Amino acid sequence: MEFRVLGPVEAWRGGERVALSGSKMHTVLATMLLAQERVVSDSRLSALLWGWEPPATASAQIYTYMSRLRKQLGEEVEIVRRPPGYVLRAPGAVVDLVEFRRRERDGRRALAERRFEEAADLLREALGQWRGTALANVTEHMLDAEPAPLEEERMLALESRLEADLELGRHEQVMAELTALVAEFPVRERLRAQLMTALYRCGRQADALHTYYEGRKVLAEQLGIDPGEALGSTYQAVLGGELGLGPRRGTPPAGRPVPSMLPATDGELVGRERELEALRGRLGQGGGAPRRILVTGMAGLGKTALAVRAAAESGGLFPDGLLFAELCGLDGAPRAPRAVLAQLLRALGESDHALPAGDLDELVRLYRARTAERRLLLVLDNVSGDRQLAPLLPAGDSAVLITSRSRLARVAGGDTLALPLLDDEASLELLAARAGRQRLDDDPDAADDLVAYCGGLPLALSIAGARLAARPHWTAARLAARLADPAARLAELSFGDLDLSRVLRSSVDPLPPAVHDVLAGLADPELGGEPFSARRAGEWLGLTEDAAENALETLVDTALLDLSGLDDQGRPQYRCHELVRLLAATLDGSGLPAVRAGR
The missing domain is CATH 1.25.40.10 (Tetratricopeptide repeat domain)
Structure with a gap:
C-alpha cells in the first residue's frame, strides 16, 4: 500500500488508486495517517469532520466511515477500536509524509555535518514527495487545523536545500x-x-x-x-x-560558545528502541511550530536516560549546542526558574554581572533574546509543572525535550510520549546487562522471579542487577529469596545512591493530605491487585464516588496510578503498580474515615 497526504489525500494499491469518495472519507484517512499509529480520539475526528457543530449521530457516522475504510483498504491495513478512538496500522505501507520527513531529517543532518552535496540531494528528494498543497481534498475544518504546520515543514526543508546549494x-x-x-x-x-x-x-x-x-x-x-x-x-x-x-x-559565529551540557549516558539503553526512534524522528522534523516533546511516566521508568540518549544522538541537528537542566534539587524540591535561567544563560556565554538581579521577567527576556537566532536542543529533566516550565521555553528554532511525571498543558498530546513499563523480555535483557547473562542463565526460574518482583520498572531492575554484580558470590536465587517478602522488597531495592523507595517517595511527598491518605488506603490487597473503579474505591475507603475519583485522578496525573481501560458502564478503571502499593503500605492514612466498607 501507498498513502499520500502531501497533496490530495490518496491511497494506492498495486499501482492503482483506491476509490475513496467525499471529503469526509479523505479527512478520516488523513487524520489516521497523520497520527502515525497513535490513537485518534472520537472527539478529534468529530472536530475535523464537522467543526463545532457535530451531528447527534456523529459517533455512528465515524463508525460507518471506519467500516468503509476497512473494506476499501483491504487486509493490508488494520483499523481497530482503541478507546477513546481508533488507530490505523499498515505495516510495510509507504506514506509520503514519512518518506519526506526521513529524507529531510537525513538532509539536515548532512547539512549540519557540512556534507553539502549529499544534503542537497536528500533535501531535493524530500521535496519531491510534495504534489501540491497538503491535504487538498479534506474538509474545511481540517484545512483550518492541519496544512499550515505541514507547509512550514516544506518551507524549512526548502530553505535548507537552498542553503546547501549556496554552499556548493x-x-x-x-x-x-x-x-x-x-x-x-x-x-x-x-x-x-x-x-x-x-x-x-x-x-x-x-x-x-x-x-x-x-x-x-x-x-x-x-x-x-x-x-x-x-x-x-x-x-x-x-x-x-x-x-x-x-x-x-549558520555555523556559530567565532567566539560564541557552543554548550554541551548533557550528562553521560548510562550504558546500553535496553527495551526502548522504538521510543528512542520516535524521539529522534520528532527532534529532526522541524515544522515551524515549537518542538516541545514530553516524556512522561512514573518515577523509575528511565525517562531521563531515554531523553539524554535521544538528545545525544540528535546533536548534529543542533549546531548551536545542547543544554541540560535538572528541574528538581537533591531534596526533590522544584528549583526556582530564576536559578535555572541563570545556569542556562551562563552556558550561553553570559557573565554573572550581565544577569538582571531579582527580576524574573528581565531574565526571561534576555534568555529569549539569546536563544532567538540559535538552533539549540534543551533538555529539561524532571519538570514539576507548567508554571515552572513556561519561563524556560526558548525562542526561535530550538527544540525542548522534557521529562516529567505529570502531563503538561504546554505540550500537545501528539508530542507526549507516555513511557510504558518494560515487558518481561526487555526486563530480563536489562537485568542481564547489569548483572551478567551467565548468572541468570544458570538459574532461569530465579531470573524470572527477579523480573516479576521488579514489575517492569527499569530502576528496580537496575538496582537488582547492580546488587548481583557487586556480590559475585550471590546466586540469582539468593537475591530472589530476599525480594520475595513484600514487606522487605523496597528496602532490598537499594544500592549505593540508588534507592527505589526514596525515588517513589519524591512523587508522594508533594501530594495534598487527602490524596496522600487515599494512596495509603490503596495498600490493601482488596484494591491493589486488580483494576478497580472510583465507586469501588470510595466504598472501600468510606468516601463518596466523586471524592474518590478526584483523588484517583490526581494520582494518575502524578503517575502513581495507571488507567486500565473502562468497565462495562464506561467508567475508568484504575490499577496500582505493585511497588507503589508496597510504598503505600508504609504511609499513614490517618485522614481516612475510621470505618471502611467491608470491615
Whole structure:
C-alpha cells in the first residue's frame, strides 16, 4: 500500500488508486495517517469532520466511515477500536509524509555535518514527495487545523536545500527561485538573507542591499519588528564584503560558545528502541511550530536516560549546542526558574554581572533574546509543572525535550510520549546487562522471579542487577529469596545512591493530605491487585464516588496510578503498580474515615 497526504489525500494499491469518495472519507484517512499509529480520539475526528457543530449521530457516522475504510483498504491495513478512538496500522505501507520527513531529517543532518552535496540531494528528494498543497481534498475544518504546520515543514526543508546549494556555489542557479520565493513570502528572513547572499555572489551588491532595506520595511509594516540576527548579520556581511564562498553560514559565529551540557549516558539503553526512534524522528522534523516533546511516566521508568540518549544522538541537528537542566534539587524540591535561567544563560556565554538581579521577567527576556537566532536542543529533566516550565521555553528554532511525571498543558498530546513499563523480555535483557547473562542463565526460574518482583520498572531492575554484580558470590536465587517478602522488597531495592523507595517517595511527598491518605488506603490487597473503579474505591475507603475519583485522578496525573481501560458502564478503571502499593503500605492514612466498607 501507498498513502499520500502531501497533496490530495490518496491511497494506492498495486499501482492503482483506491476509490475513496467525499471529503469526509479523505479527512478520516488523513487524520489516521497523520497520527502515525497513535490513537485518534472520537472527539478529534468529530472536530475535523464537522467543526463545532457535530451531528447527534456523529459517533455512528465515524463508525460507518471506519467500516468503509476497512473494506476499501483491504487486509493490508488494520483499523481497530482503541478507546477513546481508533488507530490505523499498515505495516510495510509507504506514506509520503514519512518518506519526506526521513529524507529531510537525513538532509539536515548532512547539512549540519557540512556534507553539502549529499544534503542537497536528500533535501531535493524530500521535496519531491510534495504534489501540491497538503491535504487538498479534506474538509474545511481540517484545512483550518492541519496544512499550515505541514507547509512550514516544506518551507524549512526548502530553505535548507537552498542553503546547501549556496554552499556548493550554485548562486546563479537558485537566483530566480529565491527571487520568486521572497516575493511570495516577504517576511521569511532566512529566504531574504539567502537571496542577498546569491545577489552578492553574482556581483550585485546594490541589489543585495536593496533587498535588505525592502525586507526591513516589510517587517516593520507587517509585523512591527526589526530584522533578526540572520538578516542583520547578512546585511553587515554585505557591507563588509564577507559573503564569498567559505565556512558554511549558520555555523556559530567565532567566539560564541557552543554548550554541551548533557550528562553521560548510562550504558546500553535496553527495551526502548522504538521510543528512542520516535524521539529522534520528532527532534529532526522541524515544522515551524515549537518542538516541545514530553516524556512522561512514573518515577523509575528511565525517562531521563531515554531523553539524554535521544538528545545525544540528535546533536548534529543542533549546531548551536545542547543544554541540560535538572528541574528538581537533591531534596526533590522544584528549583526556582530564576536559578535555572541563570545556569542556562551562563552556558550561553553570559557573565554573572550581565544577569538582571531579582527580576524574573528581565531574565526571561534576555534568555529569549539569546536563544532567538540559535538552533539549540534543551533538555529539561524532571519538570514539576507548567508554571515552572513556561519561563524556560526558548525562542526561535530550538527544540525542548522534557521529562516529567505529570502531563503538561504546554505540550500537545501528539508530542507526549507516555513511557510504558518494560515487558518481561526487555526486563530480563536489562537485568542481564547489569548483572551478567551467565548468572541468570544458570538459574532461569530465579531470573524470572527477579523480573516479576521488579514489575517492569527499569530502576528496580537496575538496582537488582547492580546488587548481583557487586556480590559475585550471590546466586540469582539468593537475591530472589530476599525480594520475595513484600514487606522487605523496597528496602532490598537499594544500592549505593540508588534507592527505589526514596525515588517513589519524591512523587508522594508533594501530594495534598487527602490524596496522600487515599494512596495509603490503596495498600490493601482488596484494591491493589486488580483494576478497580472510583465507586469501588470510595466504598472501600468510606468516601463518596466523586471524592474518590478526584483523588484517583490526581494520582494518575502524578503517575502513581495507571488507567486500565473502562468497565462495562464506561467508567475508568484504575490499577496500582505493585511497588507503589508496597510504598503505600508504609504511609499513614490517618485522614481516612475510621470505618471502611467491608470491615
